[in-house]
Structures are given as C-alpha cells and as structure tokens.
Amino acid sequence: MAAGAGGSSARRRAKAVADIDRSLTPGMGVCKDVVLMRTYRLARWFRMTAAAVAVVGAVAACSGDPVSAPPVDTSPGAHGGAEPQVKFQDPPQAFAPDHASVLQGNWFSSVRNQDIDEVMTVGDGRAYAYDTKLVGVTGLRLADGGTAWRTRVPDADTLVSAPRFGGGIVAGAFRTDIAGTGTAEDRAANVVVGFDAVSGKTLWTQDIGGAENDDSDMLLAQDDPVPEIIDMDAEHVLVTVASQGYSETPPMSVLLDTRTGKVLWTDNDLKAADLDGSAVDGARDDGDFAGLSVSDGHELWKRNLGLGHPLIADAGPGLTLAMGTEHDLLIDPATGKAVFDSGDTSLRGCDYDGRDTTVCFGTGSDVTGLAWAFDVHTHQVLWQLPDAAAHREAPGVTAAWHGVVYGVGHDPMTLDARTGKDLRATTGLDDSPFLVTAGYGLVYDDLSHSVTVYQAAGG
Numbered sequence: 001m002a003a004g005a006g007g008s009s010a011r012r013r014a015k016a017v018a019d020i021d022r023s024l025t026p027g028m029g030v031c032k033d034v035v036l037m038r039t040y041r042l043a044r045w046f047r048m049t050a051a052a053v054a055v056v057g058a059v060a061a062c063s064g065d066p067v068s069a070p071p072v073d074t075s076p077g078a079h080g081g082a083e084p085q086v087k088f089q090d091p092p093q094a095f096a097p098d099h100a101s102v103l104q105g106n107w108f109s110s111v112r113n114q115d116i117d118e119v120m121t122v123g124d125g126r127a128y129a130y131d132t133k134l135v136g137v138t139g140l141r142l143a144d145g146g147t148a149w150r151t152r153v154p155d156a157d158t159l160v161s162a163p164r165f166g167g168g169i170v171a172g173a174f175r176t177d178i179a180g181t182g183t184a185e186d187r188a189a190n191v192v193v194g195f196d197a198v199s200g201k202t203l204w205t206q207d208i209g210g211a212e213n214d215d216s217d218m219l220l221a222q223d224d225p226v227p228e229i230i231d232m233d234a235e236h237v238l239v240t241v242a243s244q245g246y247s248e249t250p251p252m253s254v255l256l257d258t259r260t261g262k263v264l265w266t267d268n269d270l271k272a273a274d275l276d277g278s279a280v281d282g283a284r285d286d287g288d289f290a291g292l293s294v295s296d297g298h299e300l301w302k303r304n305l306g307l308g309h310p311l312i313a314d315a316g317p318g319l320t321l322a323m324g325t326e327h328d329l330l331i332d333p334a335t336g337k338a339v340f341d342s343g344d345t346s347l348r349g350c351d352y353d354g355r356d357t358t359v360c361f362g363t364g365s366d367v368t369g370l371a372w373a374f375d376v377h378t379h380q381v382l383w384q385l386p387d388a389a390a391h392r393e394a395p396g397v398t399a400a401w402h403g404v405v406y407g408v409g410h411d412p413m414t415l416d417a418r419t420g421k422d423l424r425a426t427t428g429l430d431d432s433p434f435l436v437t438a439g440y441g442l443v444y445d446d447l448s449h450s451v452t453v454y455q456a457a458g459g
Contacts, residue, residue: 090438091402092456093414094428100440100455101145106133107162107449116435116444116451123165124197125438127451130159130172137163137172137195142440142453149200153193160228167234167258169203170195173227175211187211190227190241192254194261204261210241210252225249231275231314234258236294238275240282250285255297265297273312274320276333281320283312289322291336301336305329315360316352317376323347328362330374339379345370353400357382357417361397369394373405373417383420401436408432428457 107119107129120129126148127140136152158175165171173192180186188211194203210225224243230253231238237258242251251271255264270290272282279300281291287309290302307324315321319339320331328347330340342362350360356377362370371394373382385394395407395415404423405415412432414423427433433441433454441454 089456091404092436092439092441093404093424094426094457095433095441095454096457097428097454099452100143101141101453103127103140103142103145103451103453104449105129105138105140106131116442118161119444119451120162121165121170122435122437122442124168126197127442128163128165128170128197130163132159135159135174137170137193137200139170139197139200142437142442143455145453148198151195151200151202153191153202153205156191158226160226162229164229164232164237165197166232166237168197169258170197171229171232171237171256171258173229173239175226188224190225192227192229192237192239192256192261194237194258206256206261206263208239208241208254208256208263209266210254225252230272232258233275236264236275238272238280240270240272242271251283253280253282255280255294267292267297274314274333276314276317276320279333281331281333281336283310289331289336291333300334303336305331305338313349315350316358316374318379319350319358319374319376321347321350321360330360330379332379340372340374340381349397351397351400351405352376353404353417354402357400357403359397359400359405359417361394369396371395371397371405371407371420373420382418385420396432398432398434399436399441404436406432406436406441429454 120127125142127142129138131138131150134150134152135156136150138150139148140146141148153172153174156174156176160173163170163172171192171194173190176189176191178187178189189207190209190211191205191207193205195201196203208227225241227239227241229237230240235258237256239254239256240251241254243249250269252266252268253270253272254266256262257264269285270282270292272280274281278294279291280294281289284290284302287304288302289305291300292298293300305322305324307322307329310322310324313321315330318332320333322329322331327344328342329338331337332339345362345364347360347362350358352358356375358374358376360372360374364370368386371385374380375382385392393409395409395413397405397407399406400417403417405417406427407413407415411426412429413425414427415421416423429441431443433443435442439456443452443454445452
C-alpha cells in the first residue's frame with residue numbers, strides 16, 4: 001500500500017461511522033426491544049434478518065434430552081491427515097505478504113464493516129463456521145485452508161450468526177421442525193449441539209425450549225424466536241432465544257454445561273449480552289439491565305442505565321459495553337456499576353486482547369477517531385488517543401491480541417496494548433486484520449465471501 005492509503009481507509013471508516021450515526025435519528029428507535037451486540041463491532045447495529053437467518057426447510061425429529069449421535073460427514077477425507085505443524089511468532093507484529101490460505105464456505109455474509117465474528121469463531125488453529133447448505137458446522141484449518149471436518153445436524157433448518165468455541169468443544173444453535181406422529185402435532189424446537197473441536201463428532205444435543213408453534217404451516221416468520229450462541233467458555237454455553245424482528249414474546253436465555261449439554265438454568269425474560277465469570281448480564285423486556293448468577297440464575301442486580309434502549313456488547317472480562325443515544329457506558333457485569341462514561345464522545349466497539357487489556361474505539365463530536373485502553377482487572381484507563389501534546393492521532397482499531405493492538409494509521413500498523421506506543425509503522429499487509437489469533441491474522445472480504453489468512457512474519 002502506498003503511503004497515505006491507510007489514512008484514506010481510516011477516513012472512509014470515520015465517515016461510515018458518521019453516516020450511521022446520522023441515520024440513527026431520534027424517534028427511529030429500536031422498537032421496544034434492546035438490541036444486543038455479541039461481537040464488538042458496529043456491524044452488529046444493522047444485522048439484516050435475511051443475512052442472519054437461513055431457512056433450509058428440512059422437517060424431522062430431534063431429541064429433547066442430551067444424547068450422543070454420530071456425525072454425518074460429507075467431506076471426503078475430512079477426518080484424515082495430520083494437522084500441519086507451523087512455527088510462528090506470538091503475538092504477531094507483522095505478517096507474510098503471501099497468504100497462508102483462503103477460507104471459503106457456505107457461511108453467512110457479514111452485513112457491514114467486515115465483521116469476521118459474524119461469520120466464524122477461531123480456536124486452536126482452526127476456524128469454525130455454520131454451513132448454510134449442509135446445515136451444520138464446518139472446521140477449517142488456518143494453516144492450509146483444508147477442511148478438518150464437516151458435520152451435519154439432522155433436520156436443522158435455521159442458523160443465526162456463528163458457532164462458538166470453548167474448552168475443546170464447538171457449540172452451535174439450530175431451529176428444527178419435528179414431524180408429528182400419530183395424534184401428535186408437528187412442532188418446532190430449538191436445539192444446541194456440542195461438537196468435538198478436533199474430530200467434529202457430535203457429543204450432545206439439547207432441546208432448550210422457547211420455540212413457538214402457532215403457525216400451522218411451520219414456516220419461520222420474522223417474529224418467530226430463534227436460538228443464538230451469545231458466549232461460551234470451557235464450562236458454560238450461553239444461549240438466547242429471541243426474534244430477529246419485533247415480537248410480543250420476551251426473549252429467553254439459557255445457560256448450559258459445556259461438557260454435557262445439560263441445562264443449568266433458564267430465564268424467560270432476558271436477552272443475554274455477556275457471560276463473564278460468575279455473572280451473566282443482559283436486558284429485561286422492560287428495558288432495564290440485569291445481572292444473574294452463573295451458578296443458579298438468580299438476579300444479582302437490576303438497574304435502569306438511563307440510556308434509553310441501549311445497544312449492548314461484551315467488551316472483555318469484567319466489562320460490558322452499553323451504547324445509548326446521548327452517551328455510552330462500560331458496565332461491570334458482577335455489580336451493574338458503570339466504570340466508564342464516554343460523556344460527549346461515542347464508544348463504538350471494543351476488542352479484548354485475550355490477556356489483560358481491552359481497547360475501545362469511537363468518535364468525538366467532530367467525527368475524530370478515538371481510542372482508549374482499559375485494564376480488565378482494575379478498569380483503569382491505561383492510555384487514550386488522540387494525544388494533542390504528543391501530536392499523535394488515534395488509529396482505526398481493528399483487533400487486539402496478546403498485548404498488541406492492530407489498526408490503521410497511515411498504513412496498517414501495531415501498537416503496544418499496555419502503553420499505546422507505536423510498535424511497527426506497517427504490518428506488511430494492505431489491510432489491517434480484523435481478527436488475530438496465535439500466529440495468524442484474518443481479513444474478511446464480504447464481496448468474495450472469503451477469509452484470507454496471513455501467517456505471522458518470521459514463522
């Protein structure tokens with residue numbers, strides 16, 4: 001990229017944010033519902049129902065209890081072959097200009113801002129994505145782009161967003177239609193399925209309830225609730241069942257055991273936003289924000305944030321981002337207390353680096369780009385850009401990983417996550433990666449519907 005091209009990208013990004021801000025005029029509203037953002041990017045604001053829900057139309061049976069089921073593998077040699085052994089620098093500060101692989105599949109299209117989190121989740125050297133044609137989950141190797149496994153979920157017909165990874169297990173959420181037998185009517189079901197991340201074997205399937213069965217033709221309507229994996233770790237899977245449009249039915253949230261798929265608790269009036277250690281937080285149907293205990297689901301706190309109907313996102317351990325019409329807050333999920341108020345500036349997303357730091361980005365009243373870094377343990381602001389005294393601008397932040405911030409200054413560049421100091425003026429790529437993991441940076445191209453994987457330089 002020629003000098004200055006990255007700056008143009010940053011200006012285009014700032015203009016896009018400004019255009020979206022202007023489109024959110026008072027009175028436009030978000031119905032009575034609180035819109036939740038599981039990923040950290042502005043793209044989630046305008047998720048289109050057509051891009052988020054795929055109806056394939058299969059109708060058949062699914063068990064309501066956790067059961068073992070063999071995978072249905074439609075990829076020749078999907079389970080064969082050793083995983084490529086790759087040495088790499090972690091965290092990456094530069095990337096090899098020749099891509100390691102290009103990932104392509106029948107996954108969802110990210111609506112805006114090249115949001116890879118809407119398409120796939122990454123863990124242990126692989127990417128995991130829903131397959132909208134097969135209706136299941138596919139595991140892809142980052143090193144060479146090959147298919148590690150592809151497993152179909154029998155009789156599933158609806159997918160939302162992306163599966164999640166935690167504790168060596170990939171979890172996916174599906175809406176299914178169960179054909180009645182005898183005098184039993186046909187009915188819809190919402191199921192969560194756990195897959196072994198290495199082999200793709202189906203470990204468990206759980207019917208979590210919350211499906212509406214009012215339509216005799218069993219066709220999915222826009223206001224029908226569908227399940228979505230909100231968050232996941234090695235112990236728990238957090239799922240919300242909610243409509244993709246306006247609905248009179250309150251959203252429902254369910255917490256499952258990652259290893260067994262057992263339902264630990266259900267809350268019939270919560271649209272969950274964040275699974276954070278000992279607490280889950282989210283929005284009640286009346287617009288209030290609430291925190292629940294992970295252990296048994298009892299309400300720890302409830303409060304009105306004074307933000308109207310905020311947009312809510314996980315901002316890293318100990319932090320939830322709530323974006324209102326006048327100002328934005330960072331909330332402690334365990335207590336509900338605000339630990340940061342943006343005032344007359346706007347927070348537009350946050351990236352957690354997987355260790356000790358969350359970097360948030362936004363805009364000022366003059367659409368100037370802003371960036372803040374927070375310690376996830378103390379909630380202390382570590383640094384902020386722009387810095388007028390040092391004549392430094394804020395980069396367009398795209399990702400953070402293991403102490404490094406990735407973004408666009410004059411070119412794609414890196415910063416120290418703890419100090420905010422520039423590390424490298426260029427990463428060797430024309431585009432800044434929107435997702436970074438051990439040894440790799442990923443760039444999503446929504447036009448070609450593909451993800452380009454770049455290996456860390458020096459590997």
